[in-house]
Amino acid sequence: MVIENDRLLRALRLEPNDRPPVWLMRQAGRYLPEYLKVRAQAGSFMDLCRNAELASEVAMQPLRRYPLDASILFSDILTIPDAMGLGLQFMSGEGPVFERPIQNLKDIQSLPLPDVEEQLGYVMNVVRAMRIRIGQKLPIIGFSGSPWTLACYMLEGRGTRDFAKARSWLWREPQGLQLLLDKLCSSVTDYLAAQANAGADVLMLFDTWGGLLSEAHYREFSLQPMMKIMQALQTRHGCSLPVILFSKGCHTQIADMCESGCAGIGVDWRIDINNALQQAKGKLAVQGNLDPTVLLADPESIRSTVKKQFADAVDHAGFIFNLGHGIMPEVPPDNVTVLLEQLRQLSD
Numbered sequence: 326m327v328i329e330n331d332r333l334l335r336a337l338r339l340e341p342n343d344r345p346p347v348w349l350m351r352q353a354g355r356y357l358p359e360y361l362k363v364r365a366q367a368g369s370f371m372d373l374c375r376n377a378e379l380a381s382e383v384a385m386q387p388l389r390r391y392p393l394d395a396s397i398l399f400s401d402i403l404t405i406p407d408a409m410g411l412g413l414q415f416m417s418g419e420g421p422v423f424e425r426p427i428q429n430l431k432d433i434q435s436l437p438l439p440d441v442e443e444q445l446g447y448v449m450n451v452v453r454a455m456r457i458r459i460g461q462k463l464p465i466i467g468f469s470g471s472p473w474t475l476a477c478y479m480l481e482g483r484g485t486r487d488f489a490k491a492r493s494w495l496w497r498e499p500q501g502l503q504l505l506l507d508k509l510c511s512s513v514t515d516y517l518a519a520q521a522n523a524g525a526d527v528l529m530l531f532d533t534w535g536g537l538l539s540e541a542h543y544r545e546f547s548l549q550p551m552m553k554i555m556q557a558l559q560t561r562h563g564c565s566l567p568v569i570l571f572s573k574g575c576h577t578q579i580a581d582m583c584e585s586g587c588a589g590i591g592v593d594w595r596i597d598i599n600n601a602l603q604q605a606k607g608k609l610a611v612q613g614n615l616d617p618t619v620l621l622a623d624p625e626s627i628r629s630t631v632k633k634q635f636a637d638a639v640d641h642a643g644f645i646f647n648l649g650h651g652i653m654p655e656v657p658p659d660n661v662t663v664l665l666e667q668l669r670q671l672s673d
C-alpha cells in the first residue's frame with residue numbers, strides 16, 4: 326500500500342524531500358488536555374493502552390492539532406516485561422513500578438517468553454485501529470524498548486536516576502544479564518514483527534538508557550542485541566521495514582551505529598545536528614534533536630532555535646526534524662504550534 330505523505334519513508338531511504346519530515350517524540354500524552362480527558366475516561370494509563378478505540382483516539386489527537394508527518398503507536402515500552410509477568414503498575418506522579426522485579430539469576434532462568442499475539446495482541450489491535458482512522462495518509466511508527474533499556478527497568482524495578490542496581494549486573498553477573506538480553510531479543514523481535522504485520526510502516530527501538538554505558542559496554546550489551554533484532558526481523562520474519570535506533574546519550578558512537586543495519590538514528594541535543602549529519606552522511610537518516618526544554622521557553626526563543634536547526638540541516642537528505650527526547654508534560658500545547666509554524670514558514 327502506498328502512503329500518501331511519504332516524507333518520513335523517503336528520508337529513511339535517504340531520498341530528497343520537498344521539506345524535512347517532522348514528528349515529535351511523545352507527541353501524544355500528558356501535555357494535551359484532550360489526552361488527560363481520555364485517560365480519565367479509560368481509568369488508568371494501562372487501561373488506556375489496552376483499549377484500542379481510546380488508544381487510537383489519543384494517537385490521533387496531536388495529528389488534529391499539528392501538521393505532523395508521522396503517527397506513532399500509542400502504547401508503552403514496558404508492555405513486554407508486563408507480559409513476562411513482572412506486574413507493571415503506574416503509580417500516579419511516580420512513573421512505572423514493577424511488583425515483581427528480577428532479583429537473581431533464577432528469576433531470569435525461569436522468565437517466560439510471552440506469546441506475543443495472545444498476551445500483547447491488544448497492542449496490535451491499537452495499530453489496526455490507528456490504520457483505520459488514518460487510512461493511507463500518514464506512516465505509522467511501531468516501537469519497542471531496546472533489550473538493554475527494558476532490562477534496566479526489570480532489574481531496577483522502577484525508573485531511577487542512574488540505574489545503579491541494573492548496571493551492577495554488568496560486573497557481578499554479565500552472563501545472567503546476557504541471558505536476560507537474549508530472552509528480550511527474542512520477544513522484541515516477535516513483537517516488532519507482529520506490529521509490522523498489523524500495519525506499522527516504520528519501527529523504532531527506544532534505547533533510552535544506552536547512554537548509561539561505557540562505549541565497550543554499549544557495543545556489547547545494547548547495540549549487539551539491537552543488531553540481532555534487526556537481523557532476525559529480516560531472516561526470521563521476512564520483515565524489511567526501516568528501523569530507527571534511538572540510543573539516548575550515545576552520540577560518541579554514531580560510527581558503530583552506522584554499521585548496525587538500521588535505516589536511521591535518533592540523536593539527542595548533546596551533539597550539534599551538523600556533526601551528527603556529517604558522520605551519518607550517505608549511510609543513515611538522522612532524527613532529532615532540539616532540547617525538549619526549549620518548549621518551556623518564550624515563542625521567540627523557540628522560533629530562533631528552530632531557524633538555526635533548519636539552516637544547519639535542511640540540505641541533508643535523510644534529516645528528520647524531531648526533539649532530542651520526548652515532549653514534557655509541562656509544555657504548553659501552543660508552544661508546539663509555534664515550533665511547527667516556524668518550521669512550516671521556513672519550508673515554504
Ligand code: 1CP
Nearest residue numbers: 350351352353354370397399400401402420484531533651
Ligand atoms: O498518562 C500517564 O500518566 C502516562 C504517561 C505515559 C505516556 C503518555 C507513559 C508512562 N508512557 C506514555 C506513552 C509512550 N511511552 C509512548 C507513545 C506516545 C508518543 O510518543 O506519542 C512512547 C513511545 C513511550 C516510550 C517510553 N516509555 C520510553 C522510551 C522513550 C523515552 O521517553 O525515553 C520510556 C523510557 C518509557 C517508560 C515510561 N512510561 C511512562 C513513563 C512516565 C515512563 C518513563 C519513566 C522514567 O522516567 O523512567
